[in-house]
Amino acid sequence: MTSPFNQGFERGVREAGALRYRLNLVKNLLEILELKVEDYLKVNDAKLKYVPQRFLEEAEGIAKGSGLSVSEVLALDFGLSVDKLFMDGCTAFAIPSGFTLDGSVMLMKNRDLGFRRLHPQVLSYSKLDGYNRFIGVVTAGSVCWYQGVNEHGLVAFNTATPQQIIDPTSAQGMSIPIIIRRILEECSSVDEALKFISGSQFNAFSNLFLSDRERIVIVELKAGFTPYIWEVKEPDCRSNHYLFHVNPDVRDELELLVRQQTLVRYTRGRMLLKGVEKFSVETLMGFSRDHFHGPSPYSICRHPPIVGSPLTALLSSTTLSSQIFKVGAGEIEVYTAIGYPCQSEFIHTVFGESIPMEAADGRLWFKQYGGV
Secondary structure: OEOHHHHHHHHHHHHHHHHHHHHHHHHHHHHHOOOOHHHHOOEOHHHHOOOOHHHHHHHHHHHHHHOOOHHHHHHHHHEOOOHHHOOOOOEEEEEOHHHEOOOOEEEEEEEEEOOHHHOOEEEEEEOEOOOOOEEEEEEOOOOOOOEEEEOOOOEEEEEEOOOOOOOHHHOOOEOHHHHHHHHHHHOOOHHHHHHHHHOOOEOOEEEEEEEOOOOEEEEEEEOOOOOEEEEOOOOEEEOOOOOOOOOOOOOOHHHHHHHHHHHHHHHHHHHHHHOOOOEOHHHHHHHHOOOOOOOOOOOOOOOOOOOOOHHHHHHOOEEEEEEEEEEOOOOEEEEEEEOOHHHOOOEEEEOOOOOOHHHHOOHHHHHHHOOO
């Protein structure tokens, strides 16, 4: 166990190369877009209002360990970013215990993002003194986590969703990565996580997957709306699209394209689920690598061929990593593919075991993507 600053310092030393690569690429991108670097690398104080102090202290440690400034590290998480250009594409599956070969609960997430090269992925633990330990994939140098499983066997992750007409900048509260990290650190069961959400303000647009050894739920979080809780009683999946609330109106061609992509992936996910009587880790690995529609925006494993400018290639939504969580009566197991799952081996980690250094410092990422 460790203090936030010390954990950050250790991460900063370990992830320094990937973090510097990330920062330099952001600066290059801003130059291409003719945006002022100093405007992007300025911390948005409004975003810090709902960020726990321990996360900010960890960012200070990351800065110290990597040799960057605190403002640079904070700006990568809480700056005036160009996130609206992202074409999020995460796809996820949830399998209750009664449908697996050995009676364990299993969940899988393919994490997809546009601006893919801005997000070098690393596998890491968080072991803050006084909080639950957890393990998950995180972008190098980030204090924002989008997925993980903690020492109690509580799994939390999201698939991003389109934003409705309500301007998210006017909605107050925690962002989804803050919600997920706090759930992993502060809760030990689905019931506790749902209680945490019900008592929180959030500025979030996501399908939030929550699971423990007894229960799986998918929570639709939409800023301005009461969370909708979907109880998962049989194998289920989601792409980044709402299924039960009123969807936002289609306003332009890009939004229509994203919706088509997500619905095609959801339909494919349902097809995959129907073909299995009992699920195993190998089954979910196969799902993560699925190219039924080719490695295109419409497939589960996404890395479409790019025709066009370097900027087009940078913006395209691509699978960054895949992670499978297996929670049984005893051990908690995590299987992690860094980069395209169809071109990567899954690393098997029993919770508490050490992580291979090449997965923790970004080297596996750069084997596939190039760089440091």
